[in-house]
Every structure is written in C-alpha cells, then in structure tokens.
Amino acid sequence: MIYSSLLFIYGFFPAALLLYSVTPRLHREKTMLVLSIIFCCSFGLFTAGILTLSILLNYVAGRITERFSSGAAGKAVLCLIILADIAVMFLFRADDLPGKTGELFLSIAYPLGISFFTLSAVGYQLDVFRGRCSAEHDIIRFSLYLIMFPKLIMGPLVSYGNYLRISGRRNFSIGSIGGGLAVFVRGLVKKLIGADLLYMLYSAVRSTDTGELSALSAWLGAAAYLLCVYFELSGFSDMGTGLGRCFGYSFPAAFRHPVLSSRITKFLSRWHMQVLHWFRRYILEEIFPYTPHRWLKALVTAAVCGMAGFLYTFTPNGMVCGLIIGAAAAAEQLPAVRRLPRASGAAYTFIIILFSGVILSGDTITGSLSYMLAMLGSNHSLADSLSLYLLGSYVLILIIGFFVSSELMRRSLQRVRRSRLYYIALAAEPVITLAFLALCTAMMSYSGSSAMLMFKL
Amino acid sequence: MKRITDAITAILVCGFVLLITAATALNIIKGGIALPGSGISALLSDGSFVRSISSGFTDSFTERLEWISADARIGSALGESIVNGVYMTDERLLDAENTPKKAFPGTASAVLGFAERYDGAVYFAAIPTSAGVYGELLPEYLSTLSTNTEKQVIDELYSQLETGVRKIDAYNILKMVSDNYIYFRTDNKWTGYGAYCVYRTVVQKLGFQPIAYDKYTIEHLTDSFCGELYSKTRYMKCKPDIIDIYEYTGGAEVTECTAIDSDGREYSCELYDRSAAQGEDMYNIYPGAVSAYFRIKTTVTNDRRLLVIGDDFAPAFLPFLVQHYSEIVMLSPEKISGGITQYADPDDFEQTLFLFGADTLCQSGELVRLLDDVKEE
Structure with missing residues (x-):
C-alpha cells in the first residue's frame, strides 16, 4: 500500500x-x-x-x-x-x-x-x-x-x-489535520500530475533507440527525467510530512526548490536535505578529522556523494552520478570557480545536474554516454517529428515543472507572503486543496493507485 | 488566519474523504471483495492479499465510472490525448500502453509440442489488435511500438512455428482492408466484418470454399456497443459501435449449442445470445464469449470436427465456420482452470485452429499452461 x-x-x-x-x-x-x-x-x-x-x-x-x-x-x-x-x-x-x-x-x-x-x-x-x-x-x-x-x-x-x-x-488538533492535509495533497499533486505526466514524456523518449534520437528529444527526455525524479521524491516526502502533521508530528521538509540552483553546493543544500545531512553527519564528519589535506577532503566528499547516489539506484550508475555531483561540489571550493558570476554558476549547475540525471537514469554507463552524445547531436539530427510532437505536448508542463521546482517559485512565494495576495491565497487554500484532491482521485480512479515508482528506496 | 483556514481545510477535506469512504464501504458491504485464493500464503509473502483488497476497493469505489469519465474529460480539455493508456481520437480509441511487446515465453514451443503430440492438422492465426492495424493514428513513438512490434511479435512467433503448424497471415489481410469497418472504434477487437475478411483465407486453408459475403443476412443487433477501451476512459469523441450478426439462411443450421462456464456449469444455449444486447457487455452476443467451452452441432453431414482454441477474438469468428463443420468445439484457455482433456480430447478432431489476439499472446501465459497440461497428459 x-x-x-x-x-x-x-x-x-x-x-x-x-x-x-x-x-x-x-x-x-x-x-x-x-x-x-x-x-x-x-x-x-x-x-x-x-x-x-x-x-x-x-x-x-x-x-x-x-x-x-x-x-x-x-x-x-x-x-x-x-x-x-x-x-x-x-x-x-x-x-x-x-x-x-x-x-x-x-x-x-x-x-x-x-x-x-x-x-x-x-x-x-x-x-x-x-x-x-x-x-x-x-x-x-x-x-x-x-x-x-x-x-x-x-x-x-x-x-x-x-x-x-x-x-x-x-x-494534534483540527488545525494540524488541515495543515497536514494541505501538504499531503501538495505531495499527491507532485506525484500524480508532475512525476507521472513527465514520466510519460521520459518513457516516450526512452522507447526510441538512442542511435536514432534527435538532440531535442534527448534534451527533453533528460529534462523530464530530472523533474520526474524531483517530483516523485519531493511528492512522497511531502505526503509523509503532511501525514505526520495530520497526526501532530511536525517533520521538516526534505526539498527546498533545488532545481536551477546557482551553485552545485546550493543544489546539495536543497536536495533531499535530510538524506544528504545523514551522509554528512554520520560519514563525512566521522572521516574529516582524519583527512588533514583539502584535496583529501574533496575526494572524501565526492566519494560520499557517490554513496548517496548509489542509495537511489543500487547500481554503478547511481554511484557515478553522485561522484560527478560530489566532484563538482568539491571543485566549487576553488577560488576561480567561486568567482564565476551567478548566471554562469546557474548554467553549469543545470548542465551538471542534467547530465548526472542521464547517468542516473541509464542501465549502463556506456548507454548513458551514448545518450549524452545524442544530446550533443551525434545522430546528426537536431529535431525530428517525435521531438516536435513531444515539445508541443509537454512544453507547458515542463515550464511549470521548472518554475515550481526552482528558486523562482520560492521567491514568488516569499513575495506573495509579503503582499495582500497572501490572504487571498490563504482563504482559497481549503477549496484549492479539495479541488486538487478530487482531481487526483479522478486520476487514480481507473487503476486505483499511482504505483509507478522510479526509485524503490 | 492560517489557523482558521487550516481548520476549514480539515473540515472540508475530512468531510469529503469520509463521505467517499462511507459510500465505498456501503458498496463493499453490498458486493463484497474477492480475496485471493491462496489466502494465507498471499498474506504471508508477496503482499498480494493487500493488492487484491486494493483492487476490490477500487472496483467498489463510489461513482467510479463518473470519476474515470471526469479524468478523461479533464485530460481531453487540457489537450491530453492519452488517458488511462487509451489514445483518444475523433475516429477511434486505441490502446496506447507504452510497453514493449514480446510473445509470452514458451508459446511457440507449447504449440509445436501440441502439434507433435496429435495427428490432426494444426493452424495458427495471430490477430493484430486495432492499435496494430491503425498504429499510424497514434503519436509516432507509440505507433512505432504498437505497429511494428505487434507485427514483429506475430512474425517472430510464426518464424518459431516451423513445420507442423500452418500459419495464417491475418495481419496483412486486415491491413489491406483497414479502410472498412473491421475493428470496433471503442475496443481492441475486430468486428464481424473483420472476422469475415480473415475467414475467407482461413477457411480455404482448412479445405473449404468460403461463403460469399452477399449470401449472408446481416442484422444490426445494436449500435450502442461501447468496448473495453471505452470502459477505461468512459469518454469518447467517436461514435459507439455496431454489432452485426451474420446468418446464412440457405445454409446449414445449428442444431445444438452447449456451453460450460468457468465454474464448470453446463447449459444449452443459442448460437447468438441476443439478450446480451441489453446487458453490460454487448460483445457477449457472440458465441462462447463468456464460456470456457462452447460446442456447436450443425446439420452439415461431412462428419468433420474442428477444435478452436482461442481468446476474445474467436467468438466473432466462430459463426462463419458453422457452414463447414458438423461439430465445432471452442475452448478459451483464460477461462479454463483444468486441462483440455477435461473438456475435449483433441484426438477426436481432425483439425485444430489456434486463434489469438496479439495482445493475449504477449500478456497471457494461459495458452502455455493449457498446452503444458496436455503434454503432461
């Protein structure tokens, strides 16, 4: 269940x-x-x-x-x-x-x-x-x-x-139940509307032979996968947090709009925060006292990120994905990288996260590498009918997906909190929660559940 | 203010949830939930106990059909063309399950084993589903999957059925006449006319001349058939389907029809069950659509007997064979729990025809199970 x-x-x-x-x-x-x-x-x-x-x-x-x-x-x-x-x-x-x-x-x-x-x-x-x-x-x-x-x-x-x-x-009070239900329904929406719909885009791309994939299709597939992973993990975390709140337990949130972060370290501080905190607290902090050199610390950080990546898939691909992100985070400590402007930071962070996602999604490292080559146009096709069809069908959900999973959403929410709109949003919350619950119920009414899981953690 | 809205959210959402829970509970009390047969082991090991409770709960979910319909309508309004694995067009509904297709392991060897074991001639007709024939209507990535792989499944299976089994190329026959009403708009299966088009070829391989189309009296029994694909979405832009029944007035007559249902209950019946036109599933009009075993005796005096082992595609096909055999027996592996010989001895039949949809050949191992049973016997 x-x-x-x-x-x-x-x-x-x-x-x-x-x-x-x-x-x-x-x-x-x-x-x-x-x-x-x-x-x-x-x-x-x-x-x-x-x-x-x-x-x-x-x-x-x-x-x-x-x-x-x-x-x-x-x-x-x-x-x-x-x-x-x-x-x-x-x-x-x-x-x-x-x-x-x-x-x-x-x-x-x-x-x-x-x-x-x-x-x-x-x-x-x-x-x-x-x-x-x-x-x-x-x-x-x-x-x-x-x-x-x-x-x-x-x-x-x-x-x-x-x-x-x-x-x-x-x-445990009626207020905690209401607040919890709102968070639970938000998680349900992330899973059913975000993750499940984007999984259709991802699987459409994945069902095409990598050797025939156009660059646009490959980028769409990679973007869909990244968002899909985010919506699934944060959706379930929200559902868990919401349920906890319904029963009076105020658990902290696990994600804080990590996609499109301006630095890899920022991404890591917002992605699955409690899991990464676990690795920091119980592994990094145990090892760091024995690693006097900075380069050794960087190496350990990358290795621990590799372990965290392995936890997601239990495959070498997961470990490599974590190693790349960890290595990039370690490289960010270099003064030259630190001096990079915010926009460049956001660009390289997005590229690294997207390509790491491709590795995470692959069955083998070589398969992921061929997929990356397809993203870079190795199949001599920038766009084809499939990519145009998929772009037309999913562009809206991709834009919304990137918006709500990124800092843009966090800033918008902060702005709303400071304005009169906050009270309107607050007043509408009960109806919006109920409407989304009804929508999710309709979406589950045929199969009885949304059991598609990318990671069985 | 946050406290007030949280309290309102709690009252609204809990009220809504409790209302639905109570209505669903009432439905369950009325209808009950079927638990898995292997009760204790299912409870102990693989979680199938809760899965079957979940499935029963979903089936009894209050106003479920309305919820499904609402899902399709919202999806359609938002420009979504695939709902619950069904691709919705103005012309027809098509199965759009994005799963790679491959014949169920062991199907070919099971059929070859059957052909070796028995003296009679064995024929095999693998029928594409509507998505296999009208794949070009699907988005490109899905049409590649459904058209090519359904054809590939059939080609691959036929290549494995070497000597001893005569193969019928239904795919190309149906593809050639795809401009006609050969598949239901709201279902995966073929119409009576689709079955007739394949019959023309099959019956020649079986050693007979086909009855000309104009010799049949065609009766439109219903024009409001909504098939399985409709039941997945409860919403469609296309028209409901017509179910025709074919009768050859100058030809042989059916003298007796006997059916055995999946519970082993035997009963006499008519070739077509006209009462099903008022029922929930109008496809049950066709002979043997609900039975594990269906026997037709006719006035044909050639003393030839045919055994048909088939799935949901076979019932629409059966009426055309009536003019050529003195006795036809149809077995549906998915509705039979025991072995073939509990119902019929294949040695009594000089010909056996396997007739299955490509979807059944991919998803179900019932045919392999049934034929394994024969091997053991």
Missing part, C-alpha cells in the same frame, strides 16, 4: 485518523505503532516479520552499545548491528545478489522504505555510541521511530534526538 492509492486515502487514512483521535492522549503512540504495523503488513507478513526482528535487534544493540560504549564490546556490537542493518537493505534492494533468484525472494513483497528504515537505524546506533542521545528504553517509541507509517516510505528522515523533540511537541 502506498500513499498515492485510493485504498490508503479513502480506506486506511480515515480509519487511522479516527482511531487516533478517539485514543486518549497517553496511548496515542501505541495506537500509532499498531497502525504502522498494519501498514507494514501490507507488504506481507514475512516482510513485517523481518522488520520487527530488525527493530528488536537494534533496540537490544542500542542498549548494549550505550553500556559498553568505551569498550571493545560496544564497538563490536556497533559494527555488527550496522552490518546487519546494511545487509537487510542489500538483501531487499540489490537485484543481482548471488542466490537472490530463488523463489523465496521473488515471492516476498518489496518493503518500500527499507532504505530510510536502515538509515534511521544506523544513525540511531551511531548517535548512541557517540553519546549524542541515550539508548531508548521504551520499545514502543523506538519501534515507532523506525516504522512510523507517515515517514516510512520516503522519509522524512530525522535523527533520533530530533524525532524525540518532534514527538514531545506533538500537537
């Missing part, structure tokens, strides 16, 4: 909200855990069993690590539990693991959100080991941190300390 389905929106969600609202405040965490377990069970009881076992192991390991944090036993337990957590993620996500072709794995449903589950668990263990937070004694609260259904599929990803703060300041 995913958020963008009729069963979730009109079945699970209202039932969950009703149950949660009639539960006395003291027992709401328990109710939320029961609801989250039911949500996990939608991927199959076997999968839910593996997740439960992993929760128990992490709970026990956290307690042991805390008790023996300065000794070898604590370090050994920490290493073992981190390896176990990563092994579970690899087990589900890596398609070509030896022996994974057996019937057992083919028949098990893929647990969406296993990557976020793993990152949360590993982050918790490291925080406990470093003394940034105490090991949790309350198994209910700890379980909820890992499998809470509003943040299970694609985040929001928060450290355990932050989660405790958010959980402690829970505010």
Whole structure:
C-alpha cells in the first residue's frame, strides 16, 4: 500500500485518523505503532516479520552499545548491528545478489522504505555510541521511530534526538489535520500530475533507440527525467510530512526548490536535505578529522556523494552520478570557480545536474554516454517529428515543472507572503486543496493507485 | 488566519474523504471483495492479499465510472490525448500502453509440442489488435511500438512455428482492408466484418470454399456497443459501435449449442445470445464469449470436427465456420482452470485452429499452461 492509492486515502487514512483521535492522549503512540504495523503488513507478513526482528535487534544493540560504549564490546556490537542493518537493505534492494533468484525472494513483497528504515537505524546506533542521545528504553517509541507509517516510505528522515523533540511537541488538533492535509495533497499533486505526466514524456523518449534520437528529444527526455525524479521524491516526502502533521508530528521538509540552483553546493543544500545531512553527519564528519589535506577532503566528499547516489539506484550508475555531483561540489571550493558570476554558476549547475540525471537514469554507463552524445547531436539530427510532437505536448508542463521546482517559485512565494495576495491565497487554500484532491482521485480512479515508482528506496 | 483556514481545510477535506469512504464501504458491504485464493500464503509473502483488497476497493469505489469519465474529460480539455493508456481520437480509441511487446515465453514451443503430440492438422492465426492495424493514428513513438512490434511479435512467433503448424497471415489481410469497418472504434477487437475478411483465407486453408459475403443476412443487433477501451476512459469523441450478426439462411443450421462456464456449469444455449444486447457487455452476443467451452452441432453431414482454441477474438469468428463443420468445439484457455482433456480430447478432431489476439499472446501465459497440461497428459 502506498500513499498515492485510493485504498490508503479513502480506506486506511480515515480509519487511522479516527482511531487516533478517539485514543486518549497517553496511548496515542501505541495506537500509532499498531497502525504502522498494519501498514507494514501490507507488504506481507514475512516482510513485517523481518522488520520487527530488525527493530528488536537494534533496540537490544542500542542498549548494549550505550553500556559498553568505551569498550571493545560496544564497538563490536556497533559494527555488527550496522552490518546487519546494511545487509537487510542489500538483501531487499540489490537485484543481482548471488542466490537472490530463488523463489523465496521473488515471492516476498518489496518493503518500500527499507532504505530510510536502515538509515534511521544506523544513525540511531551511531548517535548512541557517540553519546549524542541515550539508548531508548521504551520499545514502543523506538519501534515507532523506525516504522512510523507517515515517514516510512520516503522519509522524512530525522535523527533520533530530533524525532524525540518532534514527538514531545506533538500537537494534534483540527488545525494540524488541515495543515497536514494541505501538504499531503501538495505531495499527491507532485506525484500524480508532475512525476507521472513527465514520466510519460521520459518513457516516450526512452522507447526510441538512442542511435536514432534527435538532440531535442534527448534534451527533453533528460529534462523530464530530472523533474520526474524531483517530483516523485519531493511528492512522497511531502505526503509523509503532511501525514505526520495530520497526526501532530511536525517533520521538516526534505526539498527546498533545488532545481536551477546557482551553485552545485546550493543544489546539495536543497536536495533531499535530510538524506544528504545523514551522509554528512554520520560519514563525512566521522572521516574529516582524519583527512588533514583539502584535496583529501574533496575526494572524501565526492566519494560520499557517490554513496548517496548509489542509495537511489543500487547500481554503478547511481554511484557515478553522485561522484560527478560530489566532484563538482568539491571543485566549487576553488577560488576561480567561486568567482564565476551567478548566471554562469546557474548554467553549469543545470548542465551538471542534467547530465548526472542521464547517468542516473541509464542501465549502463556506456548507454548513458551514448545518450549524452545524442544530446550533443551525434545522430546528426537536431529535431525530428517525435521531438516536435513531444515539445508541443509537454512544453507547458515542463515550464511549470521548472518554475515550481526552482528558486523562482520560492521567491514568488516569499513575495506573495509579503503582499495582500497572501490572504487571498490563504482563504482559497481549503477549496484549492479539495479541488486538487478530487482531481487526483479522478486520476487514480481507473487503476486505483499511482504505483509507478522510479526509485524503490 | 492560517489557523482558521487550516481548520476549514480539515473540515472540508475530512468531510469529503469520509463521505467517499462511507459510500465505498456501503458498496463493499453490498458486493463484497474477492480475496485471493491462496489466502494465507498471499498474506504471508508477496503482499498480494493487500493488492487484491486494493483492487476490490477500487472496483467498489463510489461513482467510479463518473470519476474515470471526469479524468478523461479533464485530460481531453487540457489537450491530453492519452488517458488511462487509451489514445483518444475523433475516429477511434486505441490502446496506447507504452510497453514493449514480446510473445509470452514458451508459446511457440507449447504449440509445436501440441502439434507433435496429435495427428490432426494444426493452424495458427495471430490477430493484430486495432492499435496494430491503425498504429499510424497514434503519436509516432507509440505507433512505432504498437505497429511494428505487434507485427514483429506475430512474425517472430510464426518464424518459431516451423513445420507442423500452418500459419495464417491475418495481419496483412486486415491491413489491406483497414479502410472498412473491421475493428470496433471503442475496443481492441475486430468486428464481424473483420472476422469475415480473415475467414475467407482461413477457411480455404482448412479445405473449404468460403461463403460469399452477399449470401449472408446481416442484422444490426445494436449500435450502442461501447468496448473495453471505452470502459477505461468512459469518454469518447467517436461514435459507439455496431454489432452485426451474420446468418446464412440457405445454409446449414445449428442444431445444438452447449456451453460450460468457468465454474464448470453446463447449459444449452443459442448460437447468438441476443439478450446480451441489453446487458453490460454487448460483445457477449457472440458465441462462447463468456464460456470456457462452447460446442456447436450443425446439420452439415461431412462428419468433420474442428477444435478452436482461442481468446476474445474467436467468438466473432466462430459463426462463419458453422457452414463447414458438423461439430465445432471452442475452448478459451483464460477461462479454463483444468486441462483440455477435461473438456475435449483433441484426438477426436481432425483439425485444430489456434486463434489469438496479439495482445493475449504477449500478456497471457494461459495458452502455455493449457498446452503444458496436455503434454503432461
């Protein structure tokens, strides 16, 4: 069951909200855990069993690590539990693991959100080991941190300390439900109207042989892919954040209009912020004290970005995509690059992000390279009937897509907030939210869901 | 002010959601939800339990047809020509699922195995869908996929069906007469006339002379047929379809029709089910459209028997064969849960005709399953 389905929106969600609202405040965490377990069970009881076992192991390991944090036993337990957590993620996500072709794995449903589950668990263990937070004694609260259904599929990803703060300041009210629903519907719109429509453009380009692709078609496909990835990831993050808010949890947003940023570093500070923050906090900051040279720091930054890229696809392409972005971010520290005017920065950032997207989207590096060559006109065709048809059909959604995913939208929103328009927009919000929910319902009414996922994180 | 609008949003949206949930729940209580047969294992392993609940919930969703129609109308108003995988033109609706096509693995070897096992002659007719024949109406990137690959699927399959199976080139026959009303405007399947055009060739391969078109009395049974593609969009700019039935008054007559449905219930019936013209799916007018097994006995005295194994394309084809055989049996693999021999022994038939749409050949492994069953027997 995913958020963008009729069963979730009109079945699970209202039932969950009703149950949660009639539960006395003291027992709401328990109710939320029961609801989250039911949500996990939608991927199959076997999968839910593996997740439960992993929760128990992490709970026990956290307690042991805390008790023996300065000794070898604590370090050994920490290493073992981190390896176990990563092994579970690899087990589900890596398609070509030896022996994974057996019937057992083919028949098990893929647990969406296993990557976020793993990152949360590993982050918790490291925080406990470093003394940034105490090991949790309350198994209910700890379980909820890992499998809470509003943040299970694609985040929001928060450290355990932050989660405790958010959980402690829970505010469940009619206002929080309304605010949450508005964010949830915004995420739904991003997924159904942004990601799904642009995926049609992308797949139309991808269905054409790369050797016959005109340059315009190739650029359209690359742009569609970039926006599609943004809308899907930020859509699910918004849906998760919105759901959390409906139940009183104020999780932070994961994206801040990153497309068309003026620098790669700015892009990285706005793209999937919590995931990239995780890599910074738990890997970069752990390694940096041992890297005295600037060039070594740059190398480590690129490598960690490569790991983050790998997380998206679990393929070499994902890693290469991350490495390129990481290398570009490191290169930006050079004075010559820093001095580049804002417009040039925006141009090279866009080109690097777009070409990295091409690598991310490819099955192989060579396939992606041929696609890039097609973008550069290697097929001796700048535009053909396909590209003109696609441009005519999708130009509007591409323009809107780039606008809403970029800083332009952020600035426009800021301007609106300072003007009288803000009150008009605020007054119209309930009707607009309802209208978009009805539109999304119509769009899901045939298949029952929008289950197309580019990344199964 | 933000608090007030948030509260209004909560009341409006929650009210809307609860209203729909309650109406859908009522529909579910009335109709129920079919759960997967393998209950516990589905619940334990692959999530199919929840998938089937989700599918049942969607089917029971309140005013679902209106929602689907609204989706198509909004899409059309916004200039979107593809809705729910259907390409909408003024002329017709076409399947625009952007998926690469390939015959289901093992289809050719299963048919060859069948041909080897039995003494009778085996014929194979792979029929393109309307998107295969009218692919030029689709946007270029889709027409490349549907036209070429449907043709490629058929060509590739035929190249694998070496000796022992006689192949019928329905694709080129239909392509040649594509200016005529050979496919429904609102469905993937052919019309009675489309079936007749292929019949003219098929029946000669089967060893008979075709009945001339003008010998048939054609009755327009309904002019309001809206096919499967319409049901995906509930909206169309083109006209609904006509269902014709063909009767050769001076020819052989049908003496008996027996059908067995997918639940194993046997019953007598007429060649054409005229009552289906008032039903939800008017295509069920054609013989055997709803049954797993359909047997026709005729007054033809040549004692020749034909076994037809086919999908949704076969029922419109069957009436033309009535003039040539004393007995015809049609089996629909998708509606049969057991093996062929539960219904008929292929050795009793001197000819077997496989007749499948290209879409079924790509998507469904039921034919392979059915023939595997024969191999085991």
